Amino acid sequence: MTTTKNKTALITGGSRGLGRDMAINLAKKGIDVVLTYHSNKVKADEVIAEIESEGQKGIALQLDTGDVNSFDSFFARLGPELKEQTGSPGFDFLINNAGTALYAPFAETTEAQFDEIFNIHLRGVFFLTQKALSFMNDGGRIINISSGLARFSFPGSSAYGSMKGAVEVLTRYLAKELGPRGIAANVVAPGAIETDFGGGRVRDDKEINRHVAGVTALGRAGLPEDIGGLVAFLCTEEARWINGQRIEASGGMML
Secondary structure (H helix, E strand, O other), rough: OOOOOOEEEEEEEOOHHHHHHHHHHHHHHHHHEEEEEEEOHHHHHHHHHHHOOOOEEEEEEOOOOOOOOHHHHHHHHHHHHHHHHHHOEEEEEEEEEOOOOOOOOOHHOOOOHHHEEEEEEEEHHHHHHHHHHOEEEEEEEEEOOOHHHHHOOOOOOHHHHHHHHHHHHHHHHHHHHHHHHEEEEEEEEEEOOOOHHHHHHHOOOOHHHHHHOOOOOOOOOOHHHHHHHHHHHOOHHHHHHOOOEEEOOOOOOOO
């Protein structure tokens, strides 16, 4: 297995769920990890301990990815932290993973709900990536986390699915415009995964879990470990020629 040495990844929302598994899998590839967390520093520090147990450096920083006005101060903190920990203020991989769920019928979705989802899943991704560019090393990778809900539709996810669809289009533009710097941009779109996302619906509601399993070719709902390894792979040299692509990891949902 080829490992990537002396590279650093920034993962938003890395303290739990899919982000946690991504962080650990990146560390196993020999990649140092900066992760952001919204409020649970204890969980974030637990992930840092796991990263360090793999022999890699880890940094946890608080960030609200829905608050664009906080991004300048975030990067002002990140640069010196990276310089101290890794010897360089730059990083190589940006994984836009942080997000929250919204389950509301289209006819009942409020402007406040829409704005919150927009700020986290599209506005935040757009401008965090924009501000990250001056810190990213040439030849790096951007991985945006989308959802199977951008391809298939379940009632109650119109706002969330729409934002993820927009991120998928944005990713193709990133791949096109950042190509001269050797920066590749791709989308990973998980299907329904058993985490605490959205209150743990897929994990804890037996009826929902059974329904997901029934519409999935491999016959079960996804697990965090079904996603983290894919994201880590996209940060390796073996994946260097993958660019501008949407990779769905759903076990074959709704085929």
